[in-house]
Amino acid sequence: MDTERTAADVFRLLSDEIRLDILRTVARAQHENRETGVTELSFSDIYERVDVDGTSKLSYHLGELTGTFLRKHENGYAFTHAGEQLVRFVLAENYRHPAAVGPIETDGTCLHCGEAGLHATLHDQYFLLQCPACERPSFSYNVTPAQVQAHDGPALIDAVIGDLAGDLLKMRQGVCPDCAGRIDTEVFDAREVPVGNTVPASFATSSECKQCLRFLSLPLTHAAAYHPESVVFHWKHGVDIMGTGLWEFHHHLHDGQWTADRVDTDPDEYRVELRRDSASLRLYLDEDAAVTRTEHVKQRDQNDRRSR
Ligand SMILES: [Zn+2]
Ligand SMILES: [Zn+2]
Structure with a gap:
C-alpha cells in the first residue's frame, strides 16, 4: 500500500533518470493538450516519448511511480498531488543554485535604525534587504531559483512583493502558503522578545503551520x-x-x-x-x-x- 511508504521510500523511487523523464513527459503532454483538457497520457504515448529499453521496462517504471506520483486511469496516466508538486519543482529546476543578485537599491526603510535606501541581495539563497547604515538585515524572504532566473533587477523586487502579498493573503485566511494546511496566528508583545529592543513595533504576529512548520512573524500593524x-x-x-x-x-x-x-x-x-x-x-x-x-x-x- 502506498500509504505505508515512508519519505525515504518515496524519494528512492525518484532516483532514476527514466522515472523523472516519465514525469516530465506527462507534464509536457498535459501542457500540449491544455486546450482539449485531456490530462492523461496513454502507455503507448509515454513509450513513444520516453527513451526506454522496451515496453516491459517502461511497464516496470510506471508501476513503481503509480500510486505515489502517478494515477492510472482507463485512458492512461495522470499526476497525483505529490507527482504534480514534484514535477513542477523539477521542471522549474528549483533544486539548482540561484544566480547571484544585486545589490539592487530599493525603496523602503530599515526596521531597526529608520534609514532609507535598502540594498537587496541573495544571502544564503534567501532574498535579503540589508541596511547600508547599520548593516543589519532589515527583511528576508525565501526566493526560488526560478524566480531569480525569470526576474531581473527591480522586476525581482516586484516578484518578491507579489509572492509575499499572496502568502500573506493566504495566511490571513488561515491557509499555509506552502502546504495549504492550517496556519495559526497569534499576537504577542514584541517588547518581550530579544529582537523587540531593536525594532519600534510594540505588538507583532506569529503565524505557524503545525504540519510543514512554516512560520512568519510580522509587526501587527503590517x-x-x-x-x-x-x-x-x-x-x-x-x-x-x-x-x-x-x-x-x-x-x-x-x-x-x-x-x-x-x-x-x-x-x-x-x-x-x-x-x-x-x-x-x-x-x-x-x-x-x-x-x-x-x-x-x-x-x-x-x-x-x-x-x-
Ligand atoms: Zn539600519
Ligand atoms: Zn504548511
Missing part, C-alpha cells in the same frame, strides 16, 4: 495593513498595499504614523491605527489577529486626539 478595509483605504490615498514591499511600511513605525496598542485584556483586544494624510483607519483585532471591526477617523477627531 499584518493588519493587508485587511481589505486597509487595502481600500490606502488605495483611495494612492497606495497599492498589495504592490508595496512590506519593508516600505517600516518608516510608518519610526514616524509614529502606524501604531498598535492593547486596548483590552481577558480576552486581549488590540487596536491598530494606520494614518495617511489627514485621515486614519482603526482596526480592532482579537488575540488571533483577526480583525473584528474597523472605524474611519475623520480629520477633526485626529486633531482632538493629537491635542489631548
Whole structure:
C-alpha cells in the first residue's frame, strides 16, 4: 500500500533518470493538450516519448511511480498531488543554485535604525534587504531559483512583493502558503522578545503551520495593513498595499504614523491605527489577529486626539 511508504521510500523511487523523464513527459503532454483538457497520457504515448529499453521496462517504471506520483486511469496516466508538486519543482529546476543578485537599491526603510535606501541581495539563497547604515538585515524572504532566473533587477523586487502579498493573503485566511494546511496566528508583545529592543513595533504576529512548520512573524500593524478595509483605504490615498514591499511600511513605525496598542485584556483586544494624510483607519483585532471591526477617523477627531 502506498500509504505505508515512508519519505525515504518515496524519494528512492525518484532516483532514476527514466522515472523523472516519465514525469516530465506527462507534464509536457498535459501542457500540449491544455486546450482539449485531456490530462492523461496513454502507455503507448509515454513509450513513444520516453527513451526506454522496451515496453516491459517502461511497464516496470510506471508501476513503481503509480500510486505515489502517478494515477492510472482507463485512458492512461495522470499526476497525483505529490507527482504534480514534484514535477513542477523539477521542471522549474528549483533544486539548482540561484544566480547571484544585486545589490539592487530599493525603496523602503530599515526596521531597526529608520534609514532609507535598502540594498537587496541573495544571502544564503534567501532574498535579503540589508541596511547600508547599520548593516543589519532589515527583511528576508525565501526566493526560488526560478524566480531569480525569470526576474531581473527591480522586476525581482516586484516578484518578491507579489509572492509575499499572496502568502500573506493566504495566511490571513488561515491557509499555509506552502502546504495549504492550517496556519495559526497569534499576537504577542514584541517588547518581550530579544529582537523587540531593536525594532519600534510594540505588538507583532506569529503565524505557524503545525504540519510543514512554516512560520512568519510580522509587526501587527503590517499584518493588519493587508485587511481589505486597509487595502481600500490606502488605495483611495494612492497606495497599492498589495504592490508595496512590506519593508516600505517600516518608516510608518519610526514616524509614529502606524501604531498598535492593547486596548483590552481577558480576552486581549488590540487596536491598530494606520494614518495617511489627514485621515486614519482603526482596526480592532482579537488575540488571533483577526480583525473584528474597523472605524474611519475623520480629520477633526485626529486633531482632538493629537491635542489631548
Ligand atoms: Zn539600519
Ligand atoms: Zn504548511
